[in-house]
Amino acid sequence: MCQPLPMIETAGTMGATSEVGRLRTVMLHRPGPELRRLTPRNNDQLLFDGVPWVARAQDEHDAFAQALRDRGVEVLHVDALLTEILSFPAARAELIGAAVDDPRLGATLQRAATSHLAWLSPEDLAATLIAGLAHDELRGGRGLAYEVMDRSDFVVPPLPNLLFTRDSSVWIGDEVAVTSLAMPARHRESTITAAIYTHHPRFAGVEQLYGSSLEHLEGGDVLLLSPGVIAVGVGERTTPGGAERLARRLFARGLATTVLVVPIAQQRATMHLDTIATMVDVDAMVMYPAVADSLRAWTVTAPAGVGDDADEVELTVTGPQPFVVAAATAMGIDRLRVIDTGLDPVTAEREQWDDGNNTLALAPRIAVAYERNTVTNAALEAAGIEVVAIAGSELGSGRGGPRCMSCPVQRDPL
């Protein structure tokens, strides 16, 4: 334990100012034993629409990671970063504390779980923090809560949605926002991303611009439309309060000039802004046609030279305007080109559900997309976007596509 980690050379500054600058480094999480915890009894609560075939999901994810590496992208894995920081006592204490900080447990079970976790090697602790700790896996389990707890329940619940690394942190400029996830099944994910950014030497000196205990804000709702122009969806996950706090902090730190706040329907099919629209070129988005005309945005700005006290920043709010109009104005372009998901309403609805809009741009006009969304992908190709198609039959059961499954750590400036 406690051996210093080697400092890793990184090419250029970390961070991103757009969704489409050439992708250099990305953080992924290869799905593992945490997916084997899903059953028909718990999958709804754990935010999966079914019970995935884990080995196939891993094959699909490996092919996704390989497609990125083949195009020169460095792939970082959450479990490896987590294992590395878990040789530091401070990181261990923080993450063990977060794992047992659960009102279901009670003091006796909390103590038993803490001492169980404290004995684990960095590898085993990383694995347990992600896959969770089932009732009968806890050596020395005791206490009222332990006796009463259903045998199929978890002392530490698994994190199957860690797969969607987009949501638990987002880089804006050269800072990282550790987010505050709305669904109870995902709260603990951002304690892991916070610990990685705090303790891993790779990220030494990186400023954290948000935090896991603030108003709900999820990375899937944050779109870097162009340098300094950020769209934030508010709906099932991100609250208006979260969007406002992020805007203030971005303005105070000079990381944005305009934030567009975009209300989206509060339902599972549109849980994040990136389920209905993603950038595929500097001036183009693939978008769900059923919302393309009705999507509205409030434009939030702040006077220049606002100083660095975020709470003092005076916000100017105008709108609402049609999203595409507000976006083009803020981005300083004549028109935001929109490529439709599907052609007829039924195909569009099916392909939106299967994350046809959820593309990951590798550079302007090159995007990773699920192969199953054939009509959307053909529309992208027809619009001059090269589609890097990946399989997602099992990965898709968690309702997330290539964008949700990736957190860009470094993109070239445009």
Ligand SMILES: NC(=[NH2+])NCCC[C@H](N)C(=O)O
């Ligand atoms: N950025 C995204 N669209 N992420 C998708 C997350 C899916 C995950 N099962 C959830 O419900 O939270």
